[in-house]
Amino acid sequence: MPSSHSSPPSQSTPPSAAELAVETAWPSDWIRAALGLCTLQALEAGPTYGYAIIAKLAEAGLGMVKGGTLYPLLTRFESAGWLEVDWRPGDGGPGRKYFALTRDGRNELDRQRLAWQSFSRLTTNFLADRTTQPKERS
Amino acid sequence: MNATHEKKWLDELAVELRLRDVPGSAIGDALASVKEFLADSGQSPDEAFGSPREYAADLNLPPISSATPLSAMVRFSAIGLVAFLIFTQATWPLAAGRDLHLAAAQLAWFAIPVAAVICLPLYLGFATRRPWALAAIAALCAAAGALSTIFAPDSAADAWVSVNPLIVVVVTGAIMIAAAIVTMRTAIANDDPIREPLGSPAVTQDAAVFGRLGGIVGAWLFPLFSVVLLAAAMLTR
Numbered sequence: 176m177p178s179s180h181s182s183p184p185s186q187s188t189p190p191s192a193a194e195l196a197v198e199t200a201w202p203s204d205w206i207r208a209a210l211g212l213c214t215l216q217a218l219e220a221g222p223t224y225g226y227a228i229i230a231k232l233a234e235a236g237l238g239m240v241k242g243g244t245l246y247p248l249l250t251r252f253e254s255a256g257w258l259e260v261d262w263r264p265g266d267g268g269p270g271r272k273y274f275a276l277t278r279d280g281r282n283e284l285d286r287q288r289l290a291w292q293s294f295s296r297l298t299t300n301f302l303a304d305r306t307t308q309p310k311e312r313s
Numbered sequence: 314m315n316a317t318h319e320k321k322w323l324d325e326l327a328v329e330l331r332l333r334d335v336p337g338s339a340i341g342d343a344l345a346s347v348k349e350f351l352a353d354s355g356q357s358p359d360e361a362f363g364s365p366r367e368y369a370a371d372l373n374l375p376p377i378s379s380a381t382p383l384s385a386m387v388r389f390s391a392i393g394l395v396a397f398l399i400f401t402q403a404t405w406p407l408a409a410g411r412d413l414h415l416a417a418a419q420l421a422w423f424a425i426p427v428a429a430v431i432c433l434p435l436y437l438g439f440a441t442r443r444p445w446a447l448a449a450i451a452a453l454c455a456a457a458g459a460l461s462t463i464f465a466p467d468s469a470a471d472a473w474v475s476v477n478p479l480i481v482v483v484v485t486g487a488i489m490i491a492a493a494i495v496t497m498r499t500a501i502a503n504d505d506p507i508r509e510p511l512g513s514p515a516v517t518q519d520a521a522v523f524g525r526l527g528g529i530v531g532a533w534l535f536p537l538f539s540v541v542l543l544a545a546a547m548l549t550r
């Protein structure tokens with residue numbers, strides 16, 4: 176299981192996709208909206224690779240993201256200058272592509288995190304305020 | 314995991330990215346990323362990434378900005394092929410010292426392979442993904458070409474139009490040489506083998522040199538065939 180903070184994840188046998196599959200099935204629209212920010216967050220602790228990011232998101236209860244969804248996102252972030260990549264030799268298998276946040280990437284993470292917190296607070300308050308519910312006519 | 318299926322999927326992804334004019338180094342990076350992920354997850358490529366075509370589209374990797382697009386290279390080769398097809402019609406009349414006689418039906422049938430070759434860049438992606446379609450189009454062109462010779466007129470009286478074969482040979486020969494030069498130059502300029510990261514090329518150095526030579530020789534095939542055909546016609550007249 177990849178470590179969650181500071182050091183790069185271990186290269187010893189990662190958990191399989193089946194092992195990481197969780198029962199939680201969030202609406203796909205919610206996951207789509209939060210995936211970019213959560214991916215940047217998964218990289219905040221230090222450089223890590225594609226499957227470790229997916230494992231970290233799954234462990235956080237966000238569900239099992241497909242490789243076909245994550246890698247195009249990482250490619251876009253790399254093009255935007257938010258990530259830098261580094262290929263490292265693997266243990267007998269293929270090499271690993273490590274992604275790391277650049278300074279721009281950290282700034283973007285900070286910006287998006289604040290915006291998300293503000294958005295989620297507003298949403299939570301709105302949902303908690305029963306006065307916004309339509310009143311029943313007697 | 315089915316290693317054969319995985320290799321086929323990766324090959325198809327490489328083709329899809331080539332069709333999008335993605336640089337060889339970026340293709341190698343994408344292929345290595347897929348291999349890494351599949352080794353980690355134990356999933357099949359279809360399960361993790363969907364179809365190669367969809368995944369290539371989702372990656373949206375930038376194309377090579379300086380090189381000639383693949384479709385343009387195919388167009389140059391296609392121009393050479395059309396010139397060669399017309400050249401072949403004129404060689405025997407030239408050797409026999411008579412005009413090139415053409416019938417309307419002959420030209421109509423001959424227009425099929427010419428149209429197929431000229432339009433090749435439009436359906437290149439479709440045909441590359443479906444080899445049976447490419448084979449069917451090639452068979453149709455061969456049949457139409459054979460039928461066009463059946464309708465070739467025996468005499469000037471039966472001809473719809475008669476032209477001097479020397480003009481046809483010179484013009485089509487010049488077009489073939491020009492197309493060969495352009496094709497060879499773009500093949501050399503576009504030499505961009507798929508390179509996996511960590512400095513390991515996906516093809517060996519020998520294969521890369523062989524491929525480069527193949528591109529140069531391939532560009533001059535039509536002019537070479539034309540010279541052989543013309544020589545054979547002159548010797549057997």
